[in-house]
Amino acid sequence: MSSSTNPFDNSAKNWDTRRMSVQLAEVADLLLPLLQLTDQQHWLDFGSGTGLLSVPLAAKVKQVTALDTSEKMLEVLAEKGIGNIQTLNQDVFSGLPCDYDGVVSCMALHHVESTEVLLKQFYQHLKHDGQLALVDLYAEDGSFHGDNEAKGVKHLGFDIEALRATAEALGFVEVSFAEIMQLQHRNGREYPLFVMLARRS
Numbered sequence: 001m002s003s004s005t006n007p008f009d010n011s012a013k014n015w016d017t018r019r020m021s022v023q024l025a026e027v028a029d030l031l032l033p034l035l036q037l038t039d040q041q042h043w044l045d046f047g048s049g050t051g052l053l054s055v056p057l058a059a060k061v062k063q064v065t066a067l068d069t070s071e072k073m074l075e076v077l078a079e080k081g082i083g084n085i086q087t088l089n090q091d092v093f094s095g096l097p098c099d100y101d102g103v104v105s106c107m108a109l110h111h112v113e114s115t116e117v118l119l120k121q122f123y124q125h126l127k128h129d130g131q132l133a134l135v136d137l138y139a140e141d142g143s144f145h146g147d148n149e150a151k152g153v154k155h156l157g158f159d160i161e162a163l164r165a166t167a168e169a170l171g172f173v174e175v176s177f178a179e180i181m182q183l184q185h186r187n188g189r190e191y192p193l194f195v196m197l198a199r200r201s
């Protein structure tokens, strides 16, 4: 997905006020207490969008790199003027510029074809003992996005046992899953989100 064709560019200006985003903004309050955070750490937020997770994370660590293919989403984030957030407008598969103390991500995993290649990339760019925290949808029937192809959806949520097996085969340890919240959809249904926590050994 290049930045010029990124479907999220069109949603960027209104992203933070969307019903779904208002709910996703609460993920940080639930997720950050599960992490070991210090003011010396550098974290990567994969698929950061407008920074719903990056901004609260940046208040607790030294530096956050907010990586996203959507130039427009990152422009909205940059306008928030948070000094210790560095935006990085590139595909996660283009290569990461350094190693991180931790990687977080919210609702970006289902946009990536190969979770194995992605997790391997994270493993290779996490420092020793580095933390991984991914939030996404449990397996669903495709009704969450509706027009899945147009929205760049590659997975209709995830079978968490398959994700666990992938992560453990790559060498991640302390792999755990828990439901972190239920998203209320305008279609009247609720969709549970999981958080996957793991460490690089």
Ligand SMILES: C[S@@+](CC[C@H](N)C(=O)[O-])C[C@H]1O[C@@H](n2cnc3c(N)ncnc32)[C@H](O)[C@@H]1O
Pocket (backbone or CB within 6 Å): 001, 006, 008, 021, 024, 046, 047, 048, 049, 050, 051, 052, 053, 067, 068, 069, 070, 073, 090, 091, 092, 093, 105, 106, 107, 108, 111, 112
């Ligand atoms: C559903 S949005 C979530 C944004 C934000 N994390 C939030 O919770 O509001 C998914 C984001 O992942 C980004 N994304 C998808 N595939 C990507 C890739 N291969 N590399 C970098 N960013 C990607 C999209 O551009 C989009 O901004």
